[in-house]
Amino acid sequence: MGTGFHDLIIIGGGASGLAAAVSYVKAGGEDVLILEAMDECAKKILATGNGRCNLSNVSAEGYDEIVAFFAGLGVLTRADEEGRVYPMSNQAVAIKDALLSFLSGVKIETGKRVDKVVRSDGGFSVRASGSDETWASRKLIVASGGSAAPAFGTRGDSFSLARSLGIEVCPTLPALVPLEYKDGKDSELAVLKGVRAKADASIFFDGEKAGEASGEVQFTRDGISGIVIFDLSRFLKFRKSRDANIVVSLDLAPELSKEAIVEVLKSDSGIGLSGVVNKKLAEYIEGRLPRFARNDEYAIEQAAELLKNFEIEIGGSKGWKEAQVTAGGVSQKEIDPITGQCHKIPELYFTGEALDRDYICGGFNLSNAWLTGIKAGTHAATAG
Numbered sequence: 001m002g003t004g005f006h007d008l009i010i011i012g013g014g015a016s017g018l019a020a021a022v023s024y025v026k027a028g029g030e031d032v033l034i035l036e037a038m039d040e041c042a043k044k045i046l047a048t049g050n051g052r053c054n055l056s057n058v059s060a061e062g063y064d065e066i067v068a069f070f071a072g073l074g075v076l077t078r079a080d081e082e083g084r085v086y087p088m089s090n091q092a093v094a095i096k097d098a099l100l101s102f103l104s105g106v107k108i109e110t111g112k113r114v115d116k117v118v119r120s121d122g123g124f125s126v127r128a129s130g131s132d133e134t135w136a137s138r139k140l141i142v143a144s145g146g147s148a149a150p151a152f153g154t155r156g157d158s159f160s161l162a163r164s165l166g167i168e169v170c171p172t173l174p175a176l177v178p179l180e181y182k183d184g185k186d187s188e189l190a191v192l193k194g195v196r197a198k199a200d201a202s203i204f205f206d207g208e209k210a211g212e213a214s215g216e217v218q219f220t221r222d223g224i225s226g227i228v229i230f231d232l233s234r235f236l237k238f239r240k241s242r243d244a245n246i247v248v249s250l251d252l253a254p255e256l257s258k259e260a261i262v263e264v265l266k267s268d269s270g271i272g273l274s275g276v277v278n279k280k281l282a283e284y285i286e287g288r289l290p291r292f293a294r295n296d297e298y299a300i301e302q303a304a305e306l307l308k309n310f311e312i313e314i315g316g317s318k319g320w321k322e323a324q325v326t327a328g329g330v331s332q333k334e335i336d337p338i339t340g341q342c343h344k345i346p347e348l349y350f351t352g353e354a355l356d357r358d359y360i361c362g363g364f365n366l367s368n369a370w371l372t373g374i375k376a377g378t379h380a381a382t383a384g
């Protein structure tokens with residue numbers, strides 16, 4: 001049964017909520033309660049970076065502060081050659097354990113999904129769903145994430161709570177998410193399932209380029225995935241395309257010019273495109289050119305062109321279940337960028353994915369969670 005009046009309540013024991021709690025305690029704050037919807041905190045952290053937790057990036061805002069924050073908790077970090085930062089142990093569990101053992105003296109109630117927040121004279125009254133339990137506090141940090149990956153507890157509650165308090169929320173969409181072929185499982189591209197390739201990719205809406213990205217693409221049974229596709233998905237303006245014609249164009253040989261590919265294809269061995277790309281992909285492209293042969297100049301030109309501009313019709317994204325982050329959220333206009341407070345209600349803070357901020361893959365989304373959590377927790381402890 002929830003009882004008592006706390007100085008601070010944090011809704012959500014994920015990345016930003018735990019960072020906020022640590023910073024609050026470090027800055028001298030007392031009497032903080034964390035309410036977490038799942039049966040334990042930090043479930044999503046364990047799944048990040050394929051279990052390794054890509055916690056930051058050398059080019060992320062606040063990188064030095066984040067590395068120092070974790071060093072202060074006894075976790076050393078290491079960057080890979082592309083600048084992605086991981087715990088030195090290469091295990092996400094090190095991050096979870098460090099945060100939760102620092103917070104061992106802090107009250108944490110799990111299995112409490114907050115569904116109502118009411119402003120009262122001295123602060124806030126907070127209720128959990130399915131019960132009449134309520135808690136009260138002077139300050140409130142909403143760290144309950146976005147709508148992406150609901151299996152880890154995030155169901156968009158931050159946005160309904162924000163709206164109920166009169167805070168503007170920008171429209172939300174799944175981001176860092178696989179894309180579906182227009183014909184889904186019936187697409188002839190389904191044969192490419194399992195193929196991985198390096199690519200430069202661009203996304204077009206009705207022929208107009210909306211964005212580009214580089215990295216690995218993975219072909220699945222009904223669509224495309226991988227880092228490059230995740231990064232492109234941030235440009236999608238709707239979950240399913242009804243009216244717009246969406247095309248992803250892949251350059252499947254980004255290091256080579258078209259002329260260089262043509263030269264390779266003329267080689268004596270006659271192995272064709274499989275000298276340049278994955279064999280399954282090579283055979284698929286050659287199969288689309290009935291007369292492909294190494295002495296057919298026109299067909300060779302076409303093969304090289306297809307490799308440099310491999311167009312895929314897209315029907316939409318795989319949606320919230322498979323998305324890693326949320327695009328949209330609590331409007332930046334509502335938040336003081338220095339303190340993390342809401343302009344309208346200074347005792348109220350929003351952190352992490354609840355905010356209208358999303359980034360490409362590589363550790364930038366967690367960086368945002370740590371940084372906004374640290375900011376809000378520190379300010380909540382030191383402000384009057």
Ligand SMILES: Cc1cc2nc3c(=O)[nH]c(=O)nc-3n(C[C@H](O)[C@H](O)[C@H](O)COP(=O)(O)OP(=O)(O)OC[C@H]3O[C@@H](n4cnc5c(N)ncnc54)[C@H](O)[C@@H]3O)c2cc1C
Pocket residue numbers: 011012013014015016017035036037038041042043044045047048049050053054055056112113114115143144145146148149152153154155157158323324325351352353354362363364365366367369
């Ligand atoms: C599979 C996967 C892999 C990822 N890998 C990376 C990566 O390697 N690097 C990177 O930078 N980003 C990664 N991300 C994104 C990153 O994890 C998130 O952006 C980040 O965790 C957001 O932090 P947050 O504190 O806002 O929310 P979360 O970490 O999502 O935490 C929110 C918490 O609030 C709880 N909650 C929700 N609603 C309520 C409620 N009503 N009441 C109480 N509690 C509630 C949830 O259960 C959850 O514990 C990944 C995401 C996924 C899904």
